[in-house]
Amino acid sequence: MQEIVQQIKGKQVAQKKFPFLLKDGIIFPPQLNLEQSSSEKTAIYKSEALKGEKFIDLTSGFGIDAYYLSRNFNDITLIEQNPELLAIVKHNWAILDKKAKFVNAKLEDFLYNNQEYFDVIYLDPARRDQNKNKVFLLEDLSPDILEIQEKLLSISDQVVIKLSPLIDLKYLISVLPRISRIDIVALKNDVKEVVIFLSKEVQNEIICHCVNLESGESEFSFNFGEEENANSEYSEPERYIYIPNNSVLKAGIFNLIAEKFKLKKLHPNTHLYTSDEIKADFPGRIMETEVVDSKSIKKKEQFNIISKNYPLKPEEIKKKYGLKDGGDDYLIFTQSKKGKIILKSV
Ligand SMILES: C[S@@+](CC[C@H](N)C(=O)[O-])C[C@H]1O[C@@H](n2cnc3c(N)ncnc32)[C@H](O)[C@@H]1O
Incomplete structure (x- = not known):
């Protein structure tokens, strides 16, 4: 019975997460x-950057x-x-019909005995404990990347590691000097992975790609460190309002994004941007809005509520103004340098 339940659950998960496995004869592991x-979608994205002879x-x-x-x-090895x-x-x-060498071992033991060179080494470490409130450090993962990074780079030119979206990017760069690239991968605006690439040489520049798969939004790339020299201009809302996608927000490039797209910021702590001319390739949502008076909001009207740097949460705003949720129109409750404002989509 337990086995059957496991297979049914597996098929359900596969429908969303890896539909390529919905085939006769495929077996699913425990939850x-x-x-x-x-x-499947984030794996396909990662695969686009990788090519060579030997993969592990x-x-x-x-x-x-x-x-x-x-x-x-051509030559594939899996360790588990x-x-x-x-x-x-x-x-x-x-x-x-996919060929590989399957090695049941602790990777530390495999590395100790290994004499081979690999074009790419991939790791997706597991969390040692499931306490989600704890500060996220590399030491909390199995394997501990800090312990094996030198060994990995002695047998490969490129090491690719998938990490949780909760990991702090500045911390990563401070403890892993060989990072050459960081990809922040979101799927439909939900950040799923932070993927780091380590190279043999210590890097002067770290390129960062912010991607939002299945959103139709362009990828945004920058060099880590550019944010430190970037400045924002401030303005009251102009014709268009821009909400960066979560991949860009995770990168913390709050001034750089304004500078690159020639946008103005509403307030130092409000990550909303504005312009009179539309910048259609902005990585995030673009809305045409106007400032409205709170008195013009009528009870029972229907809106999607966005609250950014505003003391009330969307639920509390709905309650306060007696609004219904949903529909095609938006109200943004936020702050500009002059104080609290409400913007309505037009
Ligand atoms: C997060 S899962 C990998 C998932 C995989 N990337 C996928 O897409 O299906 C991590 C796996 O690493 C294995 N693992 C963790 N530490 C290991 C170690 N020291 N040696 C070998 N395998 C290890 C765990 O047993 C677990 O199955």
């Missing part, structure tokens, strides 16, 4: 392994990342410490 897996995934898990990330390689999980992946890959 935790499904949760720890990447989605040192933390294979259910092998979703490995399946896609290895598609531009959990023997049951690796056996499932081996079975599934036979059905998918």
Whole structure:
């Protein structure tokens, strides 16, 4: 019975997360392994940057990342410490007609004995404990990247590591001097992954890509450090209001984004931007709005409420003004340098 439930749950998760596995004969692992897996969509995005002869995934898990990330390689190795999980992946890959070497080992032991060179090493470390409120440090992960980074870079020119969106980027750069690239990957404006690329040489420049998959928004790339020299101009709301996507917000480039798109900011702590001329390739939402008086808001009117740097949350605003949720129109409650303001979409 338990086994059947596991397979049904697996199929349900696969429908959303990895539909390529909805095939006869595919076996799904327990829930935790499904949760720890990447989605097909983010795996495909990561695969686009990788190419070579030899690929190794040192933390294979259910092998979703490995399946896609290895598609531009001829020689593929998967390492996983959990023997049951690796056996499932081996079975599934036979059905998918995908060849690899499957090694059941602790990656530390594998690295200790390894003499081979790899074009790309991939890792997706697991969290040692599930306490979500704790400060997120690399030491909390298995494996601990800080301990093995030198070893990894001695057998490969490129090490790619997937990390949680909760990780602090400045902390990462301070502890990993070989970072050459950081990708902040969101799917429909939900930041799913921070992916770092380590290279052999210490890097002077770290390129950062902010992506929002399936949003139709352009990718935004910049050099880490550019934000420190960027300045914002401030203004009261002009014709268009810009809300950066969550990938850009995660990057913390609140002045740079204004400078690059020639936008003005509403307030130092309000991450909303404005212009009279539309900047259509802005990575985020663009709305045409006008400032309205709170007295013009009528009870029972229907709006989507956005609250940014405003003392009340959307729920509290709805209650206070007796508004209904939804519809096509928006009200933005926020602050400019002059004080609290309400903007209405036009
Ligand atoms: C987050 S999951 C990987 C998910 C995978 N990227 C996917 O898309 O399906 C991490 C996996 O690493 C394995 N792992 C963690 N520490 C390990 C170690 N020291 N040696 C080998 N495997 C390890 C865990 O057993 C777990 O299955």
